[in-house]
C-alpha cells in the first residue's frame with residue numbers, strides 16, 4: 001500500500017517546516033504559465049482552491065492564502081469513487097453522509113458567493129476535472145488541505161499527473177486543534193502510543209492558534225460558476241435517505257447550520273455546562289454537542305470550538321464539563337497524529353500493534369450485526385439507530401465495535417467499513433483509530449472489552465433507548481433499510497494474519513484514558 005502513495009507520501013516524515021522555509025511557497029513560483037497578464041505586463045497570479053474536507057470560509061488558512069493571489073476561484077468534486085464499493089465490497093459513502101455533503105457544498109457555495117468567489121461543483125474524479133480547469137483559467141497556484149491517507153493521496157496524485165508545468169501546489173494542515181508545527185515532538189514517530197502522555201505534554205507546551213480571518217469580499221473577476229454541478233441521487237447511485245423523527249441528529253449540513261448548533265448548545269441552552277455529565281447519553285439531541293459531522297467535513301474547525309469554549313468559560317462559567325469538551329477534541333487530534341505516525345497500519349488487520357489474530361469474516365454474522373439481530377438487545381438498538389439515521393452515540397459505537405470484533409471475533413475492518421458507509425460524521429482517522437482501540441489492536445494499552453449487558457443496565461437502565469429503536473423494528477411497520485445498502489461482496493478481508501489477542505479485562509474502568 002505504501003508504494004501506491006506516490007508523491008503524496010508524507011507518512012513518517014519529520015514535522016513540516018514553518019511557512020517561508022520551503023513548505024509553503026506563496027507567490028514564489030518563478031515559472032508562471034502563459035496567459036494571464038496584469039495591466040503592467042507582469043504575470044497575474046491565479047489561485048485555485050480545491051475544497052475537500054474543509055468546507056468552510058471562516059478559519060480556513062488555505063483559502064485565505066489562495067486569496068492572496070490576484071484572482072481566485074474554487075472547486076469541489078463529488079468523486080464517483082467515494083460512492084462506489086470500497087475494499088470490502090461495502091460502499092464508501094451511503095445516503096446519510098451523501099445528503100449531508102450535498103447540503104454542505106450548497107451552503108459553501110452561498111457563503112463564497114457572499115465573498116464574490118465562485119465555487120465550481122463537479123461530479124467526476126478530481127484528476128479529470130482539476131487539470132482542465134487549471135489550464136482554462138491560467139491557474140498558477142493550487143491550494144488544498146493537506147491529507148495523508150491512501151484514497152486522498154491517490155486523488156491528489158492523479159491531479160498532479162495532469163498539472164501543466166509551473167503550477168505550485170500548496171498543501172495546508174488546517175484540520176487540527178494543535179498545529180503540527182507547534183507539537184512538542186521532533187517527528188510524528190515520537191507521538192506516544194498512549195493518549196494520556198500526548199494530552200499532558202500538548203496541554204503543557206502547545207497554545208492553540210487563533211482561528212484565521214475570513215477572506216475579504218473581492219472584486220468579481222470570473223463569471224459566476226452557475227448553479228449546476230450538484231449530482232442528483234440517481235447519479236450517486238442511491239435514493240435519498242428517509243427522515244426518521246427519532247434521530248439524535250436532525251440537523252442540516254453546512255457552515256451556518258454548524259454555527260446555529262454551537263449557538264444553541266453553548267449560548268442558548270448552556271448545555272456545555274453539563275457536557276461531561278451527559279455525554280454518555282443515548283437519546284436525543286442534548287446529551288452531546290453533535291459537532292462531529294460538521295467537523296468531519298470541515299464546516300466547523302476544532303479551534304473555532306476551542307475559542308468559543310474559552311469565551312464561554314470567561315463569560316458564563318468554567319468547570320470540568322467545559323474542559324471535557326476540549327479533552328474530547330484532543331482525542332480527535334490524537335487519532336489524526338496516530339494516523340500520521342503509523343500510516344497504512346491503521347487499515348491493517350493487526351492494527352498499529354501488529355496483533356496476530358485469525359479474524360472471522362462470516363457473512364451470516366455480518367448480516368446479524370448490521371441488521372440488529374444479535375443476541376444483545378443493546379447492540380441491536382444501536383445498530384438499528386445507525387442503519388436508520390446514520391447516527392450512533394459514542395457509547396453505542398464503543399459497544400458495537402467491541403462486540404463485533406472481540407465478542408463475535410469478526411474482522412474489525414469490516415465493522416469499520418460498515419461505519420464508514422453509514423456514519424454521517426465519518427472521518428478516516430477517528431473511525432479507524434477508534435475501531436482499532438475497541439478491537440484491541442490500537443491505542444488502548446489495556447485491551448478493554450465492553451460487556452453490553454452491564455453497559456445497558458448502566459446507561460439505559462429504564463430501557464428507553466432500546467424501546468425507541470427496537471419497538472420500531474419489532475412492532476410498528478419497520479422503516480425499510482436504505483435502498484442503497486450494499487450487500488457486502490466477498491467478506492473475506494484481504495491479508496488476514498495470526499492468532500489470538502491478549503486477554504482483555506471485561507469492563508472499561510478508567511475514564512481518563514478512554515475516548
Ligand SMILES: Cc1cc2nc3c(=O)[nH]c(=O)nc-3n(C[C@H](O)[C@H](O)[C@H](O)COP(=O)(O)OP(=O)(O)OC[C@H]3O[C@@H](n4cnc5c(N)ncnc54)[C@H](O)[C@@H]3O)c2cc1C
Pocket residue numbers: 279288289290291292293295296325328329331332333335392393394395397398401419423425426427428430431432434435438515
Ligand atoms: C468505533 C468508533 C468509531 C467512530 N467513528 C468516528 C468517525 O468516523 N468520525 C468521528 O468524528 N468520530 C468517530 N468516533 C468518535 C465519537 O464516537 C464521535 O466523535 C462522537 O460520538 C460524535 O458525537 P458528538 O459530536 O456529539 O461528540 P461530543 O461528545 O460532543 O464530542 C465533541 C467532539 O469531540 C470529538 N470526539 C469525541 N469523542 C471522540 C473520540 N472517541 N474519538 C475522536 N474524537 C472524538 C469529536 O470531534 C466530537 O464531535 C468513533 C468512535 C468509535 C468508538
